[in-house]
Amino acid sequence: MQPVTPLTDAHLTRRAQAGETGALGLLLARHHASMRAVALSLLGHGPDAEDVVQDAALTALRRIGDVRDPDAVGAWLRALVRNTARMQLRSGREIPGFDAFANLHPHLDDSAERLIEQHSLRDWIWAAIDELPPKLRLVVMLRYFTGITSYEQIAVACEIPVGTVRSRLSQARSKLARLLMAGAAETHDDAAARTRASRKEALATLAGWESGALPREITELWPARSEMVGRLGRHGEHVHPIPVMRRFLEDGVRQHLHRVTAGRDIDIWEMKVTTRHGSLHHCPPTLTWLMLRKDGRVRQLRVVYPRNPAPAAL
Known part of the structure; x- marks a missing residue:
């Protein structure tokens, strides 16, 4: 029996760029440890470092097509973590986070909309969102898919304190990262x-x-x-x-x-x-x-x- 040759980063990256969510899931799992190490080196141990890793992974969903050298995808993922951490250190307030969701919007230009349709990212992400508890799901939907985006606006809409909005979004980031990884190779409903x-x-x-x-x-x-x-x-x-x-x-x-x-x-x-x-x-x-x-x-x-x-x- 011929030994199974592990898939290289380059091979997985090309498959992910062709729209295979399972390949992107494997890439994120393979490089999670090194991404986390970068976050810890900049932010130390704590929830901020974990949030940054999850945000960078979600950003990779949208931007995997930006990778020009598939062999260097690991360095690209670590750079996403580094940039997200630095933005958090500069702002000291809301993490830009969920950049991957920012362009999954009903009013994208035609080329971006076709890209999302082709890659099935929309259905993959919505399947994960639907698994969140309703309170977390609502703040995620408001924050990343509507015009009610700031913590203060979400707090008014849901009639909850701003601190609760921050807490729920942090919980949602953590849960979504796990749900996306678990559902990467599955088929999903048409969102x-x-x-x-x-x-x-x-x-x-x-x-x-x-x-x-x-x-x-x-x-x-x-x-x-x-x-x-x-x-x-x-x-x-x-x-x-x-x-x-x-x-x-x-x-x-x-x-x-x-x-x-x-x-x-x-x-x-x-x-x-x-x-x-x-x-x-x-x-x-x-x-x-x-x-x-x-x-x-x-x-x-x-x-x-x-x-x-x-x-x-x-």
Whole structure:
């Protein structure tokens, strides 16, 4: 029997660049120890070093195509760690982190969108996100896939302290790194199809409110016991969103769908808002719907009015 020849870094890199997620997973596993050593040399032992390694690994998801010398992919991965650590040392605040997610966005240019489709990175990442606990999943979706990106804005949207946002994002980074490695060689659901379905529901919901008659499938999406929380409702109080939104509509407030982010049981619809002159409601130019689902139906809706965070203390 011929001995099995180990796959070289160059071979794995070329396969990863061709869109094979399993090859990229093997590369990250092979070089994890040396990446961690770089982080420890710059940041010392502690959670910051671990976060930096995970952030660099996630950045590699998007940027593996940048590698020009496949034999030197190990040095490239260590450079990602070094750069991420230095950015953290300079900023002292939010780690830029999750650079890999920054461009996995519904409004990429065509070439980048085709690259993501070809590499199946989108489905791999969303499969991992869907395995997170709901509280961690929500902050990740807001931070990396919507216009609500700062810790302060996320804290307002979720009605939690900023420190809790930082803690949940740190936990999410750690869990996602493990989940991505575990699922690298698996097949995953089509995340784009889920987003398209959610976008269709959003457009039908808005059209139904405009016309005063919701299609049957949209009525089923919003059962009678849907709960509104936040500024337009109270926790535990079942105020159906349809009459609430009708009041705004009748006062000249119009919502226009801007962006959709759809997870397994969390949907985020971002709206642009126009208000008729003289309207009693003073709405901001944008707002966001955060929806928690159960069995496909909306269980809870929070309408978020983003506000500019206060400047960070020096």
